[in-house]
Amino acid sequence: MKKKEKYIQITMIIITLMMIILRFLFNEKGRVNPDSIRYMRLAYRFPVIDNTTTPLGYPLSLKFFTFFGFDEFWSSKIVGILAFLFILFFAWKKNFYFRESILAGALFSFLSIYSYTMSEALILPFVFLFLYISKLIIEGNLKKWNAVFYLSLSLILLYNIRYSSLFIIGGTGLYGLAVWKRKYSSAFIIAAGIGFVFIVLYKLLYIDYFNANYVKEALEIGLHPTSQLLVELFQGLCTTFNPFIHIANPAGGIINYAIFGIGFLNILLLIFLFVKNKLSDLETFFICIGVTGIICSYFIQYFYSVNAIDYRLMAPFSFPIWLVYFRKLFQLFDLKVYVIGALSIMTGAVFTWLSKGNYLENRKVISEFLKNEKLDKVPVTYYLKSSEDLEQIQIAELISTVNPQITLTFKPKDSLQKTTLTRYKVLQKIKIDKNKYQ
Numbered sequence: 386m387k388k389k390e391k392y393i394q395i396t397m398i399i400i401t402l403m404m405i406i407l408r409f410l411f412n413e414k415g416r417v418n419p420d421s422i423r424y425m426r427l428a429y430r431f432p433v434i435d436n437t438t439t440p441l442g443y444p445l446s447l448k449f450f451t452f453f454g455f456d457e458f459w460s461s462k463i464v465g466i467l468a469f470l471f472i473l474f475f476a477w478k479k480n481f482y483f484r485e486s487i488l489a490g491a492l493f494s495f496l497s498i499y500s501y502t503m504s505e506a507l508i509l510p511f512v513f514l515f516l517y518i519s520k521l522i523i524e525g526n527l528k529k530w531n532a533v534f535y536l537s538l539s540l541i542l543l544y545n546i547r548y549s550s551l552f553i554i555g556g557t558g559l560y561g562l563a564v565w566k567r568k569y570s571s572a573f574i575i576a577a578g579i580g581f582v583f584i585v586l587y588k589l590l591y592i593d594y595f596n597a598n599y600v601k602e603a604l605e606i607g608l609h610p611t612s613q614l615l616v617e618l619f620q621g622l623c624t625t626f627n628p629f630i631h632i633a634n635p636a637g638g639i640i641n642y643a644i645f646g647i648g649f650l651n652i653l654l655l656i657f658l659f660v661k662n663k664l665s666d667l668e669t670f671f672i673c674i675g676v677t678g679i680i681c682s683y684f685i686q687y688f689y690s691v692n693a694i695d696y697r698l699m700a701p702f703s704f705p706i707w708l709v710y711f712r713k714l715f716q717l718f719d720l721k722v723y724v725i726g727a728l729s730i731m732t733g734a735v736f737t738w739l740s741k742g743n744y745l746e747n748r749k750v751i752s753e754f755l756k757n758e759k760l761d762k763v764p765v766t767y768y769l770k771s772s773e774d775l776e777q778i779q780i781a782e783l784i785s786t787v788n789p790q791i792t793l794t795f796k797p798k799d800s801l802q803k804t805t806l807t808r809y810k811v812l813q814k815i816k817i818d819k820n821k822y823q
Contacts, residue, residue: 442545547701
């Protein structure tokens, strides 16, 4: 049985790795989005800080690999692949949720995250390290001030990759208070306290220094009505916990009933297993971190402008829940659980093929265009009427993979400048290979 499982695991890891690569190569813009533009530009310009919208962790990871001859785009793909491989290596080395990590990585949603030029790819291995440190503390293998030090360090590292790690810090403190009678509770409470102190210092010494108005501009009460947020929460959770398809059709249609339905049924099964089967202290901690993160992600939308809840934003919080879920399924069904990963990869392969674009061809075309226009090595501005116009911004996203010195502008007068591009200016001279499903 062990030999058979070993072959299954090796096969699944290899196929998942291939799918991560194909996922961004078979995409017309290489799996980037408007936030990717900011990440790559910040990595290129560092040590100049041009915005504080994102922590420095992810841009610095891209900057690190540029010293080996890669540009910011390819560096982001290396970061994603290494993040996937690190989790598996660490899980195998420490015998810590190895089976479950293989299966989680094979899910189409996480596979898509590793192929994305986004900070979720980097934060997942650090979430995994955080969970492992918590395991050592809960099991009594890491005690007193050593426990506080390593747990605090992991929380600080998480916050330096994504601001939403604030919710993980809160979940850590909440768990410590919930088990305050146990010996290890103080480590979680103190570490969370240190994490909050770091956040205050980070705000005063970094954010306020480079952008004193950032918090004031970012906070706005009553951004979205509850009726809208509840619908988005339901849809976001159903796609996050759908093991096969994590993207709904924006145009609606009957297919969304199937996508949301599978996700909803999976959530019900997940809850049933957690209630019926006794959770260990460690598993309870995993669930506490995940649920706290999801709840806080919902409520912050009332006064902080963020994207609607989806599989990507929920990844750091859904990850520990998936691990516990798969642990329970393995206890019940053993090797049969790997079928979920196989089906998810197959679904992802079909989706990737049907919606395929040709990134390498588009990169070649846009590279030649920028070179001919003498805009390949200079700062470029891209004019948009609105940041909500996803059709218009795709060209800017593609340009950023070749020249990260690109900045978006919404001022019509800027479009008259030579170094300002528009969708019309670009498509007048070149043709982009686009996929059928936007």
